[in-house]
Amino acid sequence: MPFAIYVLALAVFAQGMSEFMLSGLVPTIAQELTVSIPAAGSLTSAFAVGMIVGAPLVAMLSLRWPRRTALLVFLVTFLLMHVIGAVTGSFAVLFVTRVVAALANAGFLAVGMAAATSMVEPTAKGKATSILLSGVTIACIVGVPAGAFISELWGWRAAFWAVAILSVPPVVAILRAVPGAAPDPNAPSALHELRALRTPRLVVVLVLGALVNGATFCSFTYLAPVVTDVAGLAAAWVPLALLLFGLGSFAGVTIGGKFADSNPMRLLGVGAVALLAGWLLFALTAGIPVVGFIFMFIQGTLSFAVGSTLITQAFYSATGAPTLAGGFATAALNVGAAAGPALGGVAIGVGAGFRSPLLVSAALVAVALLVGAAALLAGRGKAGAGNARSPEQAPVV
Incomplete structure (x- = not known):
């Protein structure tokens, strides 16, 4: 794998740390900036909305830029927003910095995934994507606890400074490692890429991504009460639960990188069925x-x-629109990340208990399986039994 892909993963690590660490900083931010807890919590929602809206929009605006230029603009903007957030005494300013940082993060992910997949052989896109996404999983394992630890020692502003400092090495490394190029006058226009996205298969992939990620974050968000209220353990065990889930996520993207190019059909089919069974069994045995x-x-x-x-x-599914494919994939994942916890919260709110998010996750995966199965049957009917399947042609589930 080209060194530049690992550079991009380091930047994604800093961005993942910023996105996830905020949940642990809400009380201290609320106290220092004299706002309510719900108001401070809106910073998380602002970031999520910025990611959903910003991913396709910012990716579209940057289509004609050289990829190195786009990556640097997004990453430097992200860095500066954290510097401003670390020094401001205004909640309104902090709120704006979170929205702008989310837009920059979304643009970086969209362009970064397109850049990573363009640096490798056409049949190695899965491995390149998994390396890039490993930055997010490592942020879950190391970055989020580190952010909480830093904020405990030196306050929430220090956590923002830490993200800004972590973003500096990737800026330098992108200048040195990511190939630079003049703007390509023949580069596809936004309209061309949008037309290339109008494939039923891509729509199915995006829907499945939103459903699976919704299931993931529905349960991940409520792991703490599962540990304390369902299993009956002390709150001191919650970090272990988060660590285990984070280690699993790293193992998952590694497995995905190994098989996503060569045998996506089997990985998605078997993996989704196992995922559904796992959420159901987890719900049944969460008290142990x-x-x-x-x-x-x-x-x-x-x-x-x-x-x-x-x-x-x-x-x-969208080889003719790699940048916008990355943008819409990022948006779909964030739709799931926002909707999943909301659905889990509804289930808890109606009195279904703290096991209910696990069952909601199972329901979301079940819907994904139904959608995938329907798409598979429809695809087989159109393609015919004789078509050979490459990774680009493989059914999505």
């Missing part, structure tokens, strides 16, 4: 601590193996 911890690792692995493979399939 040892079994629950095992499922935290297993479900993290399965969720990210299936999810990262779906992202790869977005690029195989």
Whole structure:
């Protein structure tokens, strides 16, 4: 793999740390900036909305830019927003910095995935994507606890400074490692890429990505009460649960990188069925601590193996629109990341208990299986039995 892909993964690590660490900083931000807890919590929602809206929009605006230029603009903007956030005394300014940082993050991911997949052989897109996404999983494992630890020692502003500092090495490395090029006058226009996206297969991939990621974050968001209220353990065990899920997610993207190019059909089909069974069994056994911890690792692995493979399939489904494919894939994943926890919260709110998010996750995966099966049957009917399948042609589930 080209060194530049690992550079991009380092930047994605810093961005993942920024996205996930905020949940642990809400109380101290609210206290220092004299706003309510719900108001401070809106910073998380602002970032999520910025990612959903920004991914396709910013990717479209940057289509004619050289990729190195686009990556640098997005990353430097992201860095500067964290510097401003770290020094401001205004909640309104902080809110704006989160929205702008999310737009920059979304643009970086969209262009970064397109750049990573363009640096490798056409049949190695899955491996390139998995390396890039490993930055997110490592942020879950190391970055989020580190952010919480830094904020405990030096306050929430120090966590923002840490993200800004972590973003500096990738800026330098992108200048040195990512190939530079003059703007291509023959580069596809936004309209051309949008037309290339109008394929039923890509739509199915995006829907599946949103459903699977919704299932993932529905349960991940409520792991703490599963540990404390369902399993009956002390709050001190929650970091272990998050660590196990994070380790599983890293294992998942690694597995996805190994098989997403060569055998996506089997990985998605078997993985999705196992994912559904896992959420159901986790819901049934969540009251047994040892079994629950095992499922935290297993479900993290399965969720990210299936999810990262779906992202790869977005690029195989839209070879004529790699930048916007990355943008819409990023948006779809963030739709799931926002909708999943909301659905889990609804289930808890109606009195279904803290096991209910696990069942909601199972329901979302079941819907994904139904959608995938319907798409598979429709695809087979159109293509005929004699068509050979390459990774680009493989059914999505």
